[in-house]
Amino acid sequence: MPSTDIGIDLGTASILVYVRGKGVVLKEPSVVAFDRDNNKIKAIGEEARLMLGRTPGNVVAIRPLRKGVISDYTVTEKMLKYFIQKAIGRMSFRKPRISVCVPSSVTEVEKKAVEDATYQAGAREVFLIDEPLAAAIGAGIDISRPCGNMIVDIGGGTCDVAVISLDGIVVSSSVKVAGDDFDDAIIKYVRKKHNLLIGERTAEDIKINIGTAVERPEQKVMEVKGRDLITGLPKTVRVTSEETREALKEATSQIVDVVHSVLERTPPELAADVVDRGIVLTGGGALLGGLEELIEAKTGINTVTAEDPMAAVAIGTGKFVELTASNGKLEN
CATH class of the missing domain: 3.30.420.40 (ATPase, nucleotide binding domain)
Incomplete structure (x- = not known):
């Protein structure tokens, strides 16, 4: 058997x-x-x-x-x-x-x-x-060919960036900034701005529903429940998507910096391939609204998210x- x-x-x-x-x-x-x-x-x-x-x-x-x-x-x-x-x-x-x-x-x-x-x-x-x-195999990329593919895998704990060619990693870098750090950043921001203490799960809900990495013309708003730090009583506040962009600014720019540093170390032939083929985002963190636009704006390279980034x-x-x-x- x-x-x-x-x-x-x-x-x-x-x-x-x-x-x-x-x-x-x-x-x-x-x-x-x-x-x-x-x-x-x-x-x-x-x-x-x-x-x-x-x-x-x-x-x-x-x-x-x-x-x-x-x-x-x-x-x-x-x-x-x-x-x-x-x-x-x-x-x-x-x-x-x-x-x-x-x-x-x-x-x-x-x-x-x-x-x-x-x-x-x-x-x-x-x-x-x-x-x-x-991540590259799962995103449907044929990694056995001699051409450069860039993968940015943003999970819960780490963000891995690599240029892949001929079944191997040519240049890679990893930073311990990812989905969990997005949640932490939102918790800190809401505490500082609204004097409201929220938990991990609430922070994750905010990230999923209204989180964004770029400025949006129309604001999304979400009601958030937590504990008021001054009175100690439960309280509800309204959080906007622009506030999440503020909160996530540092974490998202660290991810952009890693993408940058990998591109800087990529051999010229492979870098040319990456420009042609674009950057592919995978992992749950790739679902953060506006992240592909942010990476595209900062690198000038077309950025797409894999079909089912989580899986x-x-x-x-x-x-x-x-x-x-x-x-x-x-x-x-």
Whole structure:
């Protein structure tokens, strides 16, 4: 019986699992709710995300991955095991072959931690693939040809920028500024401007609904509930999309700077290809309104977002196993 091939996008904000022949079968937040009293896991994924900021003292909702790196090894391992079993069911007799993507800037030690956790979670073989490569494959780019493609993958914890040619990364850079930092920036801004304390989930809602990286002719407005820092009582304020642009200015300009620095280091032939073919954005952070316009305005290069930016890395990771299998590098 052939074993299952699985691709896992082990993200700071969410985990996506791709099963060969089925596509992306699971997408859940990488959050684990943990009971401190008896050291038991109470909930994993979406169920645990709903508990963020709403738990009693003995239960903590934690994210075992920070900035694209495992910060809590045991919990990550349990979370992986749970998601793998949920994705393939318990029917599989042979252990699956799993490829996991890692940010391009991780160290050998961090890679080893991901590998070990995946083996512990029940893998027969583990392959690690750089996030920008997975993102490019998932975005439908033929990376085997000798021409330059630029990928900007903005996840929850890291933003990876790379120029890819001939199945490899030519120039890359990574910055630990991404979706989570957008949320933090909104929390800080609302606290400073409106004296209102809001939580992570509310900040994320603001980002998704009215967040923008460029000035818009028409303003979007959203009512936000939180705690008034002066009276200590609940309060509702109106936040506009222009305010989110203000709040996110620093984070978005850091992403633009990384794109710039990679372009500066790109060999001239490949840089010419990038100008022709444009820049492709992937990852959940790419969904921030106006981000492509901002990058295009600052670089002068046509910028587009991949068809399904959230799932691109997971699809690419899964297809990577298929590609290596069909190249005869792996035997079933």
